[in-house]
């Protein structure tokens with residue numbers, strides 16, 4: 001999988017990779033630092049225990065544009081159980097919907113099951129323009145490999161754990177609304193949404209779902 005290196009907050013591709021520890025000096029390294037490709041992260045790596053694995057809890061990139069860090073591993077501290085969890089291990093469902101007041105909404109729900117996951121599509125009746133293309137709208141089973149790929153994409157490519165909760169262009173009243181709801185083990189949820197405003201790399205993100213329905 002190609003690694004997308006765009007800031008999840010502002011979309012800039014002008015980003016620097018953190019280099020941790022004490023790197024050996026070289027002309028090449030100096031060039032990369034001078035051109036903003038590399039930034040020093042210091043020597044002290046903090047790590048946490050995630051299911052018996054030590055995970056470095058450090059950002060991988062720094063955005064030269066908005067100056068924020070990103071690319072931290074998709075892990076979080078579960079206060080109630082006093083332990084760290086990795087989102088990728090505990091996602092049980094993904095629901096994406098997009099549309100507008102006039103055109104209606106398309107909703108794609110992907111739910112993990114024993115064989116992989118099922119994909120359920122809900123669309124307004126007056127969409128699709130060509131009904132023949134949508135004969136297969138009954139639930140579709142995807143493989144475990146495919147499911148894992150989708151989950152990893154969300155976190156490793158789009159850094160969804162670093163998205164804002166809400167993207168809104170307050171100047172526009174109708175238009176397009178969207179929401180992504182991730183269900184985690186134990187009925188926990190993470191919801192991200194927007195109105196006429198989107199996280200960076202949106203069209204690439206939409207492609208995950210356009211595979212299952214036209215919208």
Ligand SMILES: [Zn+2]
Nearest residue numbers: 007010063066
């Ligand atoms: Zn940025």
